[in-house]
Amino acid sequence: MTYPTQPTASHFIDGEYVEDTAGTPIDVIYPATGEVIGRLHSATPAIIEKALTAARRAQAEWAKMSGMERGRILRRAADLMRERNHELSVLETYDTGKPYQETSVADATSAADALEYFGGMAATLTGQHIQLGENWVYTRREPLGVCVGIGAWNYPTQIACWKGAPAMACGNAMVFKPSETTPLCALKVAEILVEAGLPKGVYNVVQGLGDVGAALVTDPRVDKVSLTGSVLTGKKVYAAAAAGMKHVTMELGGKSPLLVFDDAHLDNAVGGAILGNFYSSGQVCSNGTRVFVQKGIKDAFLNRLSERLERAVIGDPMDPATSFGPMVSQRQMEIVEGYIAKGIEDGARLVCGGSRLNRDGFWLQPTVFADVTDDMTIAREEIFGPVMAVLDFDSEEEVMLRANATEFGLSAGVFTSDMTRAHRVVAGFEAGSCFINSYNDAPVEAPFGGVKMSGVGRENSSAAIEHYSQLKSVFVRMTDVEAPY
Numbered sequence: 001m002t003y004p005t006q007p008t009a010s011h012f013i014d015g016e017y018v019e020d021t022a023g024t025p026i027d028v029i030y031p032a033t034g035e036v037i038g039r040l041h042s043a044t045p046a047i048i049e050k051a052l053t054a055a056r057r058a059q060a061e062w063a064k065m066s067g068m069e070r071g072r073i074l075r076r077a078a079d080l081m082r083e084r085n086h087e088l089s090v091l092e093t094y095d096t097g098k099p100y101q102e103t104s105v106a107d108a109t110s111a112a113d114a115l116e117y118f119g120g121m122a123a124t125l126t127g128q129h130i131q132l133g134e135n136w137v138y139t140r141r142e143p144l145g146v147c148v149g150i151g152a153w154n155y156p157t158q159i160a161c162w163k164g165a166p167a168m169a170c171g172n173a174m175v176f177k178p179s180e181t182t183p184l185c186a187l188k189v190a191e192i193l194v195e196a197g198l199p200k201g202v203y204n205v206v207q208g209l210g211d212v213g214a215a216l217v218t219d220p221r222v223d224k225v226s227l228t229g230s231v232l233t234g235k236k237v238y239a240a241a242a243a244g245m246k247h248v249t250m251e252l253g254g255k256s257p258l259l260v261f262d263d264a265h266l267d268n269a270v271g272g273a274i275l276g277n278f279y280s281s282g283q284v285c286s287n288g289t290r291v292f293v294q295k296g297i298k299d300a301f302l303n304r305l306s307e308r309l310e311r312a313v314i315g316d317p318m319d320p321a322t323s324f325g326p327m328v329s330q331r332q333m334e335i336v337e338g339y340i341a342k343g344i345e346d347g348a349r350l351v352c353g354g355s356r357l358n359r360d361g362f363w364l365q366p367t368v369f370a371d372v373t374d375d376m377t378i379a380r381e382e383i384f385g386p387v388m389a390v391l392d393f394d395s396e397e398e399v400m401l402r403a404n405a406t407e408f409g410l411s412a413g414v415f416t417s418d419m420t421r422a423h424r425v426v427a428g429f430e431a432g433s434c435f436i437n438s439y440n441d442a443p444v445e446a447p448f449g450g451v452k453m454s455g456v457g458r459e460n461s462s463a464a465i466e467h468y469s470q471l472k473s474v475f476v477r478m479t480d481v482e483a484p485y
């Protein structure tokens with residue numbers, strides 16, 4: 001099968017495509033059909049060496065350019081991404097299986113937003129002047145050096161830019177390793193950046209599994225690691241980075257609560273729960289997968305939810321009418337099926353879905369369980385698939401304790417028409433990204449990231465600059481030095 005914008009080799013290093021067929025083959029599988037649509041190769045030690053050498057060299061020159069010059073290149077890349085949104089969205093759909101209806105509005109567009117936002121910010125990055133009588137201190141905001149980005153498979157274009165854009169705006173170089181499940185999109189990002197004028201070697205892409213990620217993280221030439229992935233991987237990467245005292249950003253998993261009070265606008269609450277559980281077939285880290293519904297509205301909520309799920313258009317992801325696509329891989333489909341079986345075994349009530357679809361590819365029905373209790377596996381563990389757990393509650397006090405009783409802390413949401421309660425509830429949430437009468441909005445202007453086991457650091461917004469730069473302070477004495485002897 002051929003598809004538009006097919007990359008010509010596995011890696012993109014020092015401004016060009018590079019191949020080394022000695023690396024372990026990585027098959028690219030189109031999730032909607034299960035067909036192999038490409039074969040790439042994992043990075044060999046020689047490829048890793050080439051990428052890090054190029055990044056190190058390029059970073060020194062890139063950091064010497066003014067913020068204005070760097071920003072102009074990033075903004076040009078944003079424009080190119082928007083111009084090519086259609087072909088990039090088609091590629092994203094081949095990589096992930098997500099419907100074109102989603103990819104055409106949420107992936108290259110979000111990546112372009114990051115390039116534009118941080119491109120605009122590059123010229124504004126400054127240090128500080130601190131007057132101390134006649135003497136003074138100034139601070140220089142300096143890049144960290146070479147940053148490694150490691151991606152998950154759910155948003156390959158977006159993740160490549162959410163990490164790359166702030167890193168490059170601050171004058172760093174990046175070596176990005178996409179998930180082995182979705183290796184295609186980041187290559188296009190690298191290609192477009194070079195076309196926009198990015199000096200060779202500033203943004204490089206190498207393919208591979210966890211071993212390639214681990215080799216990058218432990219290399220002494222790497223100054224910072226930004227991972228999007230599971231908590232399990234996060235712990236390993238954080239520990240490896242700590243051994244080299246490297247900066248980290250960890251965007252990890254979640255099991256986020258979504259609270260629906262009796263006074264909520266029913267259709268908005270149902271819409272929020274649908275977006276927060278079934279967008280991208282549920283493969284979104286911030287999803288509100290524990291939907292706590294107050295008892296007075298429970299039946300109405302479940303009825304309306306079932307009605308609206310009937311309207312999901314499940315089919316060819318390339319058809320713009322399709323609103324629900326496949327799981328990313330056979331493995332992920334099997335993991336989610338295991339959780340569905342566990343939900344049934346633990347006594348949750350299956351309201352909708354629960355089965356595989358009888359077609360090629362990795363298809364699962366949107367699934368809703370009701371009468372879920374806090375101790376059930378489906379209420380405790382991240383499923384990362386289209387499985388919503390609906391739990392009942394009586395009081396605000398009770399639900400807040402239960403909502404926070406998790407090791408995760410990525411996101412949390414509340415639907416209510418009582419604004420005083422809404423703000424009190426979000427103040428009490430142990431989560432990094434919260435929503436009032438909405439769910440899963442992620443504008444580049446707002447900080448994004450988790451607390452507790454869901455991660456450290458923030459992506460997007462001016463907060464990201466703190467994670468891709470460091471301050472050097474310079475004391476300037478204007479008076480004589482008074483030494484004691």
Ligand code: NAD
Binds near residue numbers: 151154214230284
């Ligand atoms: P994963 O943890 O299996 O893999 C993530 C990446 O880490 C992959 O590129 C993988 O090759 C790499 N990796 C694995 N072991 C490594 C090691 N020892 N050293 C270095 N790199 C290593 O995650 P996944 O299955 O690709 O993605 C799903 C997970 O990602 C979910 O838990 C989800 O919640 C999380 N996620 C979080 C966010 C967020 O922003 N917080 C966004 C998307 C996904």
